Amino acid sequence: MSTSALPLAQPKRRIDxxxxxxxxxxxxxVNFLFDRWQPEELLAAFSNDVIVDHPLGRSAGKEELAAFLKGYEPITHGVRRHNCNHVIDAGPGDDIIVTYYILLIRIAPSSEASNLKSAAMRIMEYDEHLPKLISYAMVTDRLTRTEAGDWRVRHKRVENVAEDKPFHF
Known part of the structure; x- marks a missing residue:
């Protein structure tokens, strides 16, 4: 089950x-669900047979993904994801492949991230020189449709990761 898209190649099948x-x-x-840390809704966005290939490990199926997310959670608080340069390609069967860059920006220390929800109309200032770009990656998501017509992530691959680890606080 490969998600290797060739973003510069011409699509094999036209995507409307x-x-x-x-x-x-x-x-x-889906990335907003990461930002707001809504794990139940996040898990629901993935197919039952999901595979996630990430530099922190591989998970297969929702049970393994749930365990992965539990370990991943601490670095998500106070971080916002910005996706850009989406390229859409035909995948196997009726699936499609979405390849994009993702930038993770720390906007608050993890310990103060909950304040973001209650202070939405206030400018937050921190001594840690925030906001700060903490990570860059290329993501390839293979999406599949449910019988009801909703999208689910069947395979997520996160690669070409560059990090500023001191800002994972």
């Missing part, structure tokens, strides 16, 4: 504009 829009919107919404 509605599907392209839905796919980009879906992966952006």
């Amino acid at each position: 504009a509605d599907t392209r829009f839905e796919a980009i919107d879906f992966v952006n919404r």
Whole structure:
């Protein structure tokens, strides 16, 4: 089950504009679930047979993904994800492949991240020189549709990661 997309190659199958829009919107919404740390909704965005290949490990199936997310959670607090340069390609069967860059920006220390929810209309200032770009990666998501027509991530691959580890606090 490969997610290796060739973003510069011409698509093998034309992806219509509605599907392209839905796919980009879906992966952006999944990343908002990471930002707000909504693990139940996040797990629901993945297929039951999901595979996640990440520099911190591989998980297969929702049970392994749930365990992975539990360990990953601490570095998500106070971080916002910014996705760009989405490229949409045809995948196996009716699946599609979305390849994009993701920038993780620390906007608050983890210990103060909960304040972001209650102070939405206030400028937050910290001594840690924030906001700060803490990570860059290339992500490839293989999306599949459910019988109801909703998207799910079937395979997520995170690679080409560069980090500023001191800001993972």
